[in-house]
Amino acid sequence: xxxxxxxNIAVIGGGSWATAIVKMLCNNIEGKVFWWMRNADKANYINxxxxxxxxxxxxxxxxxxxxxxxxxxxxxxxxxxxxxxxxAAFLSDVFEGKGxxxxxxxxxxxxxxxxxxxxxxxxxxxxxKQFGTPYENIGIICGPCHAEEVALERLSYLTFxxxxxENAAIMASLFECxxxxxxxxxxxxxxxxxAVLKNxxxxxxxxxxxxxxxxxxxxxxxxNAIQEIEKFVDAVNPIHRDVKSSAYLGDLLxxxxxxxxxxxxxxxxVGKGYSVKSAQFEMNMTAEGYYAVxxxxxxxxxxxxxxxxxxxxxxxxxxxxxPAIEMRILTDKLT
Numbered sequence: 535x536x537x538x539x540x541x542n543i544a545v546i547g548g549g550s551w552a553t554a555i556v557k558m559l560c561n562n563i564e565g566k567v568f569w570w571m572r573n574a575d576k577a578n579y580i581n582x583x584x585x586x587x588x589x590x591x592x593x594x595x596x597x598x599x600x601x602x603x604x605x606x607x608x609x610x611x612x613x614x615x616x617x618x619x620x621x622a623a624f625l626s627d628v629f630e631g632k633g634x635x636x637x638x639x640x641x642x643x644x645x646x647x648x649x650x651x652x653x654x655x656x657x658x659x660x661x662x663k664q665f666g667t668p669y670e671n672i673g674i675i676c677g678p679c680h681a682e683e684v685a686l687e688r689l690s691y692l693t694f695x696x697x698x699x700e701n702a703a704i705m706a707s708l709f710e711c712x713x714x715x716x717x718x719x720x721x722x723x724x725x726x727x728x729a730v731l732k733n734x735x736x737x738x739x740x741x742x743x744x745x746x747x748x749x750x751x752x753x754x755x756x757x758n759a760i761q762e763i764e765k766f767v768d769a770v771n772p773i774h775r776d777v778k779s780s781a782y783l784g785d786l787l788x789x790x791x792x793x794x795x796x797x798x799x800x801x802x803x804v805g806k807g808y809s810v811k812s813a814q815f816e817m818n819m820t821a822e823g824y825y826a827v828x829x830x831x832x833x834x835x836x837x838x839x840x841x842x843x844x845x846x847x848x849x850x851x852x853x854x855x856x857p858a859i860e861m862r863i864l865t866d867k868l869t
Contacts, residue, residue: 537704540615541565546606546628547619547645548576549819550589554681555619555645557590560599561711568612569602572628577602590685606632615641615705617675621820622648622657629664637665643673643694643705647729648822649829656726670698673705674726676781678788679714680795687713693781695719695726717781723771725781728763731844732786733823734830735759737801738847739790741857744805751865755843756790758868762841766830769837797823804850805857824851842867 541564545556548571559567571577580586580602584595603609606628610616616637620628625646629635644657653660658674661667673696683690692709696702697720706716719725738759739752747755763786764777777783789795800821803813810824827848834841846864849855 537700537707539564539704539708540613542568542613542615543708544568544570544609544613544616545619546570546609546616547621548572548586548589549619549621550681551645552619553586553590553593554684555617555675556595556600557593557684558709558711558714559617560596562708563599566598566612567600568609569600570604570606570609571602572604574604577604590681593685607635610635610637610640614639616643618642618644618646618657620646622646622650622822623820623825625650625657625660626652634665637661637667640667641671641673641701642667643675643696644726645675646822647676647733649730649826651825651829654829654832656723656730658722658726669722670696671701672696672722673698673702674722674729675705675709676725676729676785678780678784680788680792682794684714689713689715691715691717691780691784693717693719693725693779695722695724695781697722719781721771721773721775721781724767724773724775727767727770728777728782729785730822730826731763731766731830732759732789733797733821734827734844734847735762735786735823736789736795736797737804737821737823737827737851738843740795740798740801740803741805741847741850742801742861743798744802744807745858745861747861752790754868756786759790759843760786762839762843766834766837766839766841769839770833797821800824801847810851823847828852 646657650660658672679690694702694706702718710716796819831848846860
């Protein structure tokens with residue numbers, strides 16, 4: 535079956551992942567990528583000089599393929615297909631006071647790896663509940679894939695999950711290129727929750743690294759982390775899935791181990807003695823796992839899944855328990 539791609543596509547967000555997404559889309563889009571970012575000066579700069587001065591500045595965009603604007607309505611009106619790339623912690627701020635913006639009639643793919651903290655909701659649920667977008671028109675884009683390696687055109691893999699198989703296939707076709715291989719899935723909720731949880735476990739890996747734990751322990755930590763992900767996701771959305779595939783285990787591994795992982799970096803700083811606020815200030819980037827772990831603990835009050843690693847991260851970040859003490863206690867709970 536021949537897939538009918540949308541002529542234009544909208545991208546929301548101005549950070550490194552949104553920048554990488556625009557780069558990938560420019561390979562295949564027939565029309566334009568309409569790109570929204572909050573800062574008008576930054577939008578005007580990219581329109582004029584064709585690169586993002588703050589994130590992945592080595593990427594040079596084809597001026598015929600992009601239009602950058604801080605006018606959200608203009609960008610959303612440009613296309614019926616939208617990719618959301620703003621951090622989950624700030625997602626509700628983007629749409630505050632804007633009305634529905636016609637999102638109930640759009641096809642939305644989230645590239646967000648976090649939970650909307652005000653609602654303790656994954657982005658799919660947020661768009662469905664707040665704007666009435668049908669679940670069959672909501673998808674997720676998941677890794678393992680870091681923006682920095684996309685900028686370098688290193689071979690990467692993406693999974694596109696949507697309950698509507700054709701929508702997943704169409705969006706995948708927009709990203710597939712020489713350095714991006716794609717696959718599709720119908721596990722919208724499982725892949726999205728796994729993408730949220732892997733950031734929490736990457737913080738745990740970073741904390742342990744900062745404390746001086748070695749590779750042997752890290753292997754045990756991540757082996758237990760994928761088991762926690764499987765138990766939690768199965769409790770929330772009990773369908774058949776293989777968490778050993780790249781959308782789950784692969785994404786966890788790259789986020790827990792990569793030098794580009796902001797969540798691992800954030801955790802490492804906390805493990806080395808930085809306060810949460812000072813680590814956030816020094817990074818000047820959003821570690822989604824910080825916000826996500828609070829919501830995961832709240833959601834788990836309903837499901838009562840045993841997630842000792844996530845609980846340890848929560849106590850360190852929100853109850854200010856000593857990382858050294860908390861991780862020492864955790865070591866007796868892992869197998």
